[in-house]
């Protein structure tokens with residue numbers, strides 16, 4: 001059965017055994033899984049394959065940002081790995097994003113979702129100013145999402161705080177993937193532009209990436225179930 005909820009659990013663990021211990025308690029109909037830079041650097045494609053063998057959809061979150069040729073080839077390598085979703089940085093620009101999209105044409109309907117990171121959810125106004133960007137986070141997200149949409153990608157990573165604006169601008173089929181999701185009882189950690197699961201759902205997000213509120217909970221399965229319940233009740 002394919003996944004019935006928008007939850008994507010971010011598997012950010014140092015030890016593969018700890019990640020697999022959590023995964024063995026999870027059901028692919030209740031969540032998808034994200035593998036990011038830490039675990040992919042430690043454990044590589046073999047780790048992704050282990051998750052796929054357990055019937056999970058895998059979001060390979062390596063946020064590619066490089067010259068067009070390099071990113072196109074990296075995205076193609078992700079497609080060869082059979083991942084469900086892969087991302088690039090929208091800051092890499094239109095040419096880079098177009099090259100990434102074109103590298104997936106030969107995969108037809110088997111291609112992974114290709115999405116672009118706009119403004120990291122850990123960033124706020126001061127972080128943009130520091131980079132010489134004199135726009136609000138929302139304006140910068142809109143600018144990068146416009147480039148992403150024009151380059152023909154499937155959607156963006158943004159915060160749930162920008163979801164209403166982006167759905168209004170680009171329509172319901174432009175996929176919104178939102179980290180920075182925090183149940184009311186959770187710590188914010190290093191996330192800045194946050195929303196609760198219920199708020200994110202009503203803002204119209206398609207997928208919620210959630211890590212520490214689940215993985216660092218005393219009882220991760222209970223934490224996930226509570227989040228799913230909050231979404232179902234919203």
Ligand SMILES: O=C(O)c1cc(=O)[nH]c(=O)n1[C@@H]1O[C@H](COP(=O)(O)O)[C@@H](O)[C@H]1O
Pocket residue numbers: 010012036061063087117119120121122157158179180181189191209210211212213
């Ligand atoms: O692309 C991402 O997944 C991502 C983009 C972004 O803007 N913010 C963000 O937090 N992420 C990832 O989403 C996950 C969030 O984890 P928690 O903050 O533990 O819920 C991490 O694995 C981040 O690498």
